[in-house]
Amino acid sequence: MILPRSKLNAQIEKMSPQDSFHASKKVCHLLRSGVAAIFGPQSAHTASHVQSICDTMEIPHLETRWDYRLRRESCLVNLYPHPTTLSKAYVDLVKAWGWKSFTIIYENNEGLVRLQELLKAHGPYEFPITVRQLGESSDYRPLLKQIKNSAESHIVLDCSTERIYDVLKQAQQIGMMSDYHSYLITSLDLHGVDLEEFKYGGTNITAFRLVDPDGPEVRKVVREWNLSEAKNKKGEISSIIRDNNTFVKAETALMYDAVHLFAKALHDLDTSQQIDIKPLSCDAVDTWPHGYSLINYMKIVEMRGLTGVIKFDHQGFRSDFVLDIIELSKEGLKKIGTWNSTEGVNFTRTYGEAYTQIVEIIQNKTFVVTTILSSPYVMRKEASEKLTGNAQFEGYAVDLIHEISRVLGFNYTIRLAPDGRYGSLNRETKEWDGMIRELLDQKADLAIADLTITYDREQAVDFTMPFMNLGISILYRKPIKQPPNLFSFLSPLSLDVWIYMATAYLGVSVLLFILARFSPYEWDNPHPCNSDPDVLENQFTLLNSLWFTIGSLMQQGSDIAPKAVSTRMVAGMWWFFTLIMISSYTANLAAFLTVERMDSPIESADDLAKQTKIKYGALRGGSTAAFFRDSNFSTYQRMWSFMESQRPSVFTASNVEGVERVVKGKGGYAFLMESTSIEYVIERNCELTQVGGMLDSKGYGIAMPPNSPFRTAISGAILKLQEEGKLHILKTRWWKEKRGGGACRDDTTKTSSTANELGLANVGGVFVVLMGGMGVACVIAVCEFVWKSRKVAVEERSSLCAEMASELRFALRCQGSTKPIRKKGRSCNAPTGVDDGRFHPLGSYTSYGFVSKEPIN
Ligand code: ASP
Numbered sequence: 001m002i003l004p005r006s007k008l009n010a011q012i013e014k015m016s017p018q019d020s021f022h023a024s025k026k027v028c029h030l031l032r033s034g035v036a037a038i039f040g041p042q043s044a045h046t047a048s049h050v051q052s053i054c055d056t057m058e059i060p061h062l063e064t065r066w067d068y069r070l071r072r073e074s075c076l077v078n079l080y081p082h083p084t085t086l087s088k089a090y091v092d093l094v095k096a097w098g099w100k101s102f103t104i105i106y107e108n109n110e111g112l113v114r115l116q117e118l119l120k121a122h123g124p125y126e127f128p129i130t131v132r133q134l135g136e137s138s139d140y141r142p143l144l145k146q147i148k149n150s151a152e153s154h155i156v157l158d159c160s161t162e163r164i165y166d167v168l169k170q171a172q173q174i175g176m177m178s179d180y181h182s183y184l185i186t187s188l189d190l191h192g193v194d195l196e197e198f199k200y201g202g203t204n205i206t207a208f209r210l211v212d213p214d215g216p217e218v219r220k221v222v223r224e225w226n227l228s229e230a231k232n233k234k235g236e237i238s239s240i241i242r243d244n245n246t247f248v249k250a251e252t253a254l255m256y257d258a259v260h261l262f263a264k265a266l267h268d269l270d271t272s273q274q275i276d277i278k279p280l281s282c283d284a285v286d287t288w289p290h291g292y293s294l295i296n297y298m299k300i301v302e303m304r305g306l307t308g309v310i311k312f313d314h315q316g317f318r319s320d321f322v323l324d325i326i327e328l329s330k331e332g333l334k335k336i337g338t339w340n341s342t343e344g345v346n347f348t349r350t351y352g353e354a355y356t357q358i359v360e361i362i363q364n365k366t367f368v369v370t371t372i373l374s375s376p377y378v379m380r381k382e383a384s385e386k387l388t389g390n391a392q393f394e395g396y397a398v399d400l401i402h403e404i405s406r407v408l409g410f411n412y413t414i415r416l417a418p419d420g421r422y423g424s425l426n427r428e429t430k431e432w433d434g435m436i437r438e439l440l441d442q443k444a445d446l447a448i449a450d451l452t453i454t455y456d457r458e459q460a461v462d463f464t465m466p467f468m469n470l471g472i473s474i475l476y477r478k479p480i481k482q483p484p485n486l487f488s489f490l491s492p493l494s495l496d497v498w499i500y501m502a503t504a505y506l507g508v509s510v511l512l513f514i515l516a517r518f519s520p521y522e523w524d525n526p527h528p529c530n531s532d533p534d535v536l537e538n539q540f541t542l543l544n545s546l547w548f549t550i551g552s553l554m555q556q557g558s559d560i561a562p563k564a565v566s567t568r569m570v571a572g573m574w575w576f577f578t579l580i581m582i583s584s585y586t587a588n589l590a591a592f593l594t595v596e597r598m599d600s601p602i603e604s605a606d607d608l609a610k611q612t613k614i615k616y617g618a619l620r621g622g623s624t625a626a627f628f629r630d631s632n633f634s635t636y637q638r639m640w641s642f643m644e645s646q647r648p649s650v651f652t653a654s655n656v657e658g659v660e661r662v663v664k665g666k667g668g669y670a671f672l673m674e675s676t677s678i679e680y681v682i683e684r685n686c687e688l689t690q691v692g693g694m695l696d697s698k699g700y701g702i703a704m705p706p707n708s709p710f711r712t713a714i715s716g717a718i719l720k721l722q723e724e725g726k727l728h729i730l731k732t733r734w735w736k737e738k739r740g741g742g743a744c745r746d747d748t749t750k751t752s753s754t755a756n757e758l759g760l761a762n763v764g765g766v767f768v769v770l771m772g773g774m775g776v777a778c779v780i781a782v783c784e785f786v787w788k789s790r791k792v793a794v795e796e797r798s799s800l801c802a803e804m805a806s807e808l809r810f811a812l813r814c815q816g817s818t819k820p821i822r823k824k825g826r827s828c829n830a831p832t833g834v835d836d837g838r839f840h841p842l843g844s845y846t847s848y849g850f851v852s853k854e855p856i857n
Contacts, residue, residue: 005270008263011035017043024049028282036277037062037262037294039255051076057280058291060298062262064254068113075291077298079254079261079310081210082319087117089208089323089339090156093184094118096345101127102154102184103147105167107134111158114186118156134159140170148176151440153707158186164193168205177203178442179361180705188250190326191333198328202361204709205328208339210307211253212324218248218306221256248306257305265297329357358713359408366411369401370435370444372420374655376680376734377450390414396734397448400467403726404702407717415444420654422449423703424621425456433621436461439705446714447703450677452623454698462708464715466699467727468676472624474608474616474691475662475671475678479600492588494759501581504770505553508577509545511774512562512570515781516540517811520788521564523819535818540567542814553578566781573773580766588758601667604692608670609635609642615665617643617650618672619658625651627696628672636695662688676700680735686744 011033013026023046027038031053037060041047047063054061054075063078066086094102104119106112112119112131122129130152132143144167147155155176157167164185171177179202187193190207198205211218269275275290302311313319325337325345337347371378377397381387390398393414405412423436432440435447439461453463485491490498516522516538523536539560540548551558552575562568602608608616616639618624628640643650650669652658658671659681670691673681678690702714721727736742760767786804793803810819 004267006266006275008036008259008266015041015046017041018045020046020049024053024282027053031057031059031280031282034277034279035059036266036275036290039258039262040064042251053282056287057282058287058289059280060262060291060294062258062298064251064258066110066114068110075295077258077261077295077312077316079258079307079318081321081323082313082317083114084117085317085319085321085341086323087114088341090115090184090186091117091121092339092344093206093208093325094156095121096347097154097182099154099182101129101152102156103130103132103150103152104156104158105132105134105143105147107159107163111186114158115156134163134167138166140167141174144171144174144176148174153180153705154182154184156184156186161187161189161192164190165195168195168198172198172201175442177201179203179365179445179709180442180707182206182707188323189247191247192249195328195333199330199332202365202709203328206336207326207333208323209326210250210321210323211248212335213247214335215306217304218253221306222248250307253306257307257310260305261298261301261303261310262294264301264303265294268297268301269293330360355712355716358709362710362713363409365445366413367445368443369412369414369446369448370417370438371397371414371447371449372417372422372435374450374677376739377448378414379739396730397450399730399734400721400727401446401448403721403730404714404717407720408713412446417447421621422451422619422623423447423457424626425460432460436703439703442705445704445708445710450674450700451703452674452698453701454623454626456626457623457703461703461706462711463701463703464711464718466701467718467722468700468731469697470674470676470699471694471697472627472672473675473678473694474602474605475659475673475681475688476602476691477662477665477667478687478689480667488592489589491592491757492585493763494757496760497758497763500760500767504577504767505549508570508574508770508774509549510542511777512549512567512574513540513542513545514811514814515566515570515777516545516562516564517814519564519566519781519784520807521784522562522567524563526818533821535820537818539817541817549574553582555582564781564784566777566784569773569777569780573770573777576773577766577770581763584758584763592757600691602670602691605639605695606635607692609639612642614668614670615646615650616670616672617646617652617658617661619655620649620651620653623698624672624674659685659688682744683735684740684743 182204185207323339336349378395421434423434438444525533526537789804793800
């Protein structure tokens with residue numbers, strides 16, 4: 001019992017919503033009889049008059065209507081949720097769904113005010129939102145058709161609860177109640193609309209509600225009303241707040257809560273003071289003394305009502321409230337989450353529940369699948385009898401949709417896109433063509449082909465996760481086998497290595513010659529039998545040096561052998577050099593002789609871009625052409641300008657046409673194509689090959705109309721097939737086995753090995769070793785020279801410098817391979833220090849004299 005000491009009597013006055021004059025009259029009449037509070041009216045026209053009278057008389061005025069004017073009159077309490085906060089709920093929901101664009105259908109100006117937060121939240125640079133008014137007529141079809149033609153699938157509907165059914169019904173008639181349409185209905189009384197006909201259409205219809213019919217308070221109250229209605233057919237309260245047995249209107253529930261709020265405030269005040277009802281006259285300046293106290297009590301009271309917790313903020317507005325988010329499902333309207341002003345949207349439906357619901361919907365569906373003929377994805381089946389329906393087609397994509405339909409349990413009908421195109425955006429008209437157009441027009445539910453996932457397409461339609469990965473590459477004629485070259489023996493080493501070798505040969509020969517002259521140990525007795533020669537001979541004349549080095553280079557050797565350490569060092573290093581060079585040459589020659597040399601004018605996209613002789617193109621309106629058109633990379637930009645400038649056009653209507661042009665072009669045309677399609681072509685057409693690697697990396701996906709609820713389920717099915725290895729099996733079947741697959745397999749293995757000439761990078765080290773050896777040899781030669789000169793200088797008692805100078809002068813003359821002996825005490829005789837009669841090795845002579853065989857300087 002709320003009011004133990006008082007009793008509330010309701011006095012109902014009915015009036016026309018527009019008639020403010022009578023409204024004022026009736027309020028004055030009520031005041032004359034004495035009232036504690038006035039509830040209502042619901043009409044905005046009359047409410048303000050009632051409000052001003054209540055304010056003057058200080059009679060509490062309780063409202064339960066949406067009022068955007070947000071008045072803060074002293075005697076007013078409005079239980080309707082604060083309009084701005086309510087508007088935020090719509091903003092939060094639209095944001096939670098991630099709607100990029102939507103159309104608002106509103107009935108009257110109030111509707112626009114109601115949705116102003118939604119309009120404000122949408123930035124100027126975001127996708128456009130369209131705002132359309134329903135109009136007076138009850139035929140909404142022309143308006144709905146226009147919205148349908150704009151391909152909009154997200155609709156916010158703001159109209160009176162009575163019109164919702166008609167709008168939805170007419171939308172259904174013109175095909176705007178498909179799986180891809182979503183409606184957000186702003187009415188808080190959607191559960192009062194008969195939605196039976198829309199339950200199975202798959203359309204997403206969502207709204208907020210203030211009253212939870214399953215809440216314990218509501219159930220209790222409804223039960224009581226039903227009982228009292230049954231007992232007392234003329235019960236007054238029940239006629240105010242009960243509309244039917246299944247739901248409670250927001251307005252009704254708010255009125256119920258308003259009465260309870262007033263009762264609670266009255267009770268609170270009643271405990272502290274005596275409250276009497278006082279008749280008041282509109283003509284007198286008299287007020288009710290308890291009015292303000294009651295209003296203030298109502299504003300601080302916090303209680304639970306049918307519309308949730310009732311409390312007011314410091315400004316006296318009801319801005320803290322909770323709304324249920326309800327969605328239409330096969331079982332009727334279901335709560336899928338809640339919204340409150342502090343936390344925003346909170347979906348209570350789990351991912352699993354949502355997924356199961358979608359899979360259930362899918363199972364009763366027959367999807368229209370749009371595709372285009374493109375080998376091996378979709379091809380016409382070859383058969384003797386006439387085939388119809390899905391049986392006409394076969395290929396990877398056909399098998400893929402079949403497998404997906406088995407996983408999810410749906411039916412499908414395959415239809416070819418009328419223009420046979422993949423789908424590209426015309427930048428001027430902003431219109432899509434091909435399969436994408438079919439999806440946008442909702443003529444098809446799925447697009448399955450070698451349809452590349454691109455940014456532009458993803459903006460227009462939804463894609464599943466990719467079922468195949470690929471990249472752009474070049475399809476070109478296979479390189480022609482070169483006839484063996486007459487000078488192919490030169491091939492194992494590159495030209496610069498040959499030049500370096502020739503230089504090394506000459507350099508080493510000259511060095512050998514110089515060191516041999518320089519080194520005293522290379523001067524020998526020319527006649528071994530003559531133990532007292534007059535001259536000494538050096539075998540390393542320039543010609544002999546050249547002969548010695550070429551002999552060893554050719555692996556033949558020669559009679560001449562170095563004797564001094566320095567020259568031996570030169571010879572040793574040279575032999576090491578020849579050993580490595582000859583073995584490298586021989587090994588590489590073997591490879592060159594076994595491998596067929598191929599002549600390929602292009603090896604990569606860069607090669608293509610650098611030349612203009614070979615024309616190149618791509619599929620018109622495909623993602624490959626779009627890649628070049630939109631690329632920021634200079635090579636690809638250049639390639640795009642080249643392609644665009646070519647007459648006749650280098651673009652083709654299909655991949656098949658591109659392949660034919662490459663074959664017929666005989667090396668004059670290269671086709672930029674996706675690697676998977678190239679793979680398919682080169683498996684069957686052995687004249688063709690893929691040139692270079694991939695220019696990018698992307699994937700094929702199944703496309704569906706925007707906002708498709710089936711994307712997650714179909715993506716899940718693709719993942720499942722991938723994990724089970726089915727996608728791999730399908731790929732092998734359609735690439736390598738069916739329709740002549742594997743025809744060029746032997747070819748590919750044969751040409752896969754290649755031999756490259758050895759460059760300086762491969763053999764440079766040997767040159768370094770050779771040069772190092774030459775350096776060491778020079779140092780040794782200097783040591784030998786100094787050592788011997790010192791010895792002679794000691795014996796001759798001359799200075800070392802003079803001795804060295806004279807020897808050096810002789811060596812530098814660079815001519816004459818004999819050298820007279822300087823003999824001690826004689827002008828021409830046998831060396832004094834040697835008397836054993838044998839050939840004396842270098843250095844056995846103690847001194848040299850100069851005889852006239854060679855002119856002496
Ligand atoms: N698969 C491509 C597309 O979807 C065709 C191409 O451009 O090569 O557009």
